[in-house]
Amino acid sequence: MERVGVDILGPFPVTDSGNRYVLVAMDYFTKWPEAYAVPDQSATTTAERLVEEMFARFGVPAELHSDQGRNFESQVFGEVCRRLGVNKTRTTPLHPQSDGLVERFNRTLATQLAILTSQHQRDWDRHLPLVLWSYRTAVQESSQCTPAALMFGRELRTPVDLVFGAPPEPEIAGGKEMDYFRRLKDRLQVVHDYTRQAQANSGIRQKRAYDTRCQGQDFIPGDKVWIYCPVRKKGVSPKLRSHWQGPGEVLDRLSEVVYRVRMPGQGRKVVLHRDRLSPYQPLAPPSVGEGDGGSPPQADQGVSPQVAPPASPK
Numbered sequence: 001m002e003r004v005g006v007d008i009l010g011p012f013p014v015t016d017s018g019n020r021y022v023l024v025a026m027d028y029f030t031k032w033p034e035a036y037a038v039p040d041q042s043a044t045t046t047a048e049r050l051v052e053e054m055f056a057r058f059g060v061p062a063e064l065h066s067d068q069g070r071n072f073e074s075q076v077f078g079e080v081c082r083r084l085g086v087n088k089t090r091t092t093p094l095h096p097q098s099d100g101l102v103e104r105f106n107r108t109l110a111t112q113l114a115i116l117t118s119q120h121q122r123d124w125d126r127h128l129p130l131v132l133w134s135y136r137t138a139v140q141e142s143s144q145c146t147p148a149a150l151m152f153g154r155e156l157r158t159p160v161d162l163v164f165g166a167p168p169e170p171e172i173a174g175g176k177e178m179d180y181f182r183r184l185k186d187r188l189q190v191v192h193d194y195t196r197q198a199q200a201n202s203g204i205r206q207k208r209a210y211d212t213r214c215q216g217q218d219f220i221p222g223d224k225v226w227i228y229c230p231v232r233k234k235g236v237s238p239k240l241r242s243h244w245q246g247p248g249e250v251l252d253r254l255s256e257v258v259y260r261v262r263m264p265g266q267g268r269k270v271v272l273h274r275d276r277l278s279p280y281q282p283l284a285p286p287s288v289g290e291g292d293g294g295s296p297p298q299a300d301q302g303v304s305p306q307v308a309p310p311a312s313p314k
Contacts, residue, residue: 003028004061005102006050008041008069009109013121022128023049024109026102027061029180030150031140033105035132037125043074051080063087108135133158145181153184217279219259223250224280227261227272247280 005028010021019037023046026033036049055061064086066072072090081088112131117124136147137156148156219225226246245264252260257274 001027001030001032001058001061003063003065004054005065006046006072007066007102007106008046008071009035009106010041012113012124015122015125017125019125022109024102024106025050025054026105027147027151028065028101030147031101031143032147032151033109033132033135035109035128037128041069041071043071043076046071047077047080051084055084060084060086063089065089065091067091105135143178145178150181150184153181153188219250219253219274219277219279221250221252224248225250225261226278226280227263228276228278244278247282248277250277 004025006023006025008021009024012020012022014020015037017037018039021038021041023036023038023041024033025035034054036053038045038049064081066088068090071077072088078088080086109131112134113124113127116127116131133156136151137158139146143150146155148154224247226244227248228243229245230243248264249262250259251262251269254260254271259272259274259277260269261272261277262269
């Protein structure tokens with residue numbers, strides 16, 4: 001965001017949450033609006049909400065434009081702008097047309113809130129997110145694009161899209177907004193492709209590193225093993241009971257570190273990582289802290305993963 005206009009809309013009836021005003025902010029280029037319900041229009045409240053809600057999410061704008069309201073002209077607000085490196089500009093007195101973009105949005109916002117809250121006027125702040133969603137996904141006459149498209153390079157999905165599908169992209173010959181939109185989409189596509197590949201490579205590296213660190217030996221079909229089953233039992237402290245059940249039997253080796261194993265007792269089959277298995281020794285079950293990572297056993301096809309709480313090995 002380069003240039004942002006801000007204003008205070010209200011007062012409205014005090015809501016159940018204690019809010020009475022709306023702090024409005026809009027990016028001049030993308031027409032992306034933000035609106036925050038606030039209890040008062042003090043300089044401190046205004047500055048805190050802009051910094052914590054808008055600047056922290058979208059970054060600090062180069063220029064902030066407002067009317068000459070006391071909150072925007074206060075020493076507190078000016079000091080915040082100075083410390084953040086924001087160039088503060090203002091409209092001329094009694095001439096709201098100097099900030100026409102925000103004033104027009106204020107009228108739209110007030111009209112929509114009136115429609116949604118005509119019966120119950122003390123919950124208007126709950127409707128702000130939906131009004132903003134509607135505006136952000138509406139094509140603007142000046143740019144022939146939605147604020148969302150210019151802001152993120154893609155459209156926000158709406159309930160209409162779920163039923164009828166997403167609308168086609170607008171075909172526009174020129175205009176700086178459309179040129180920016182196309183460049184933004186191209187850049188985002190490059191970034192997204194790079195990120196997907198980086199994530200895939202990272203997953204491979206993490207799996208390789210985990211498998212390398214994995215404690216345990218290789219097993220062959222027929223080996224007897226202890227199976228780590230950290231199943232909680234009501235009234236029994238998990239710290240004071242063994243989580244190992246056995247003996248189970250290795251049926252098949254599915255990969256370097258994954259085995260199909262027959263559970264003891266009922267004999268159901270599960271697929272387990274090697275770090276959940278330990279060589280079976282009847283009088284020496286593994287320590288409690290061994291193999292305590294990962295998720296519960298994954299069932300083989302058609303087999304439930306639930307197992308009985310492990311009894312203390314004998």
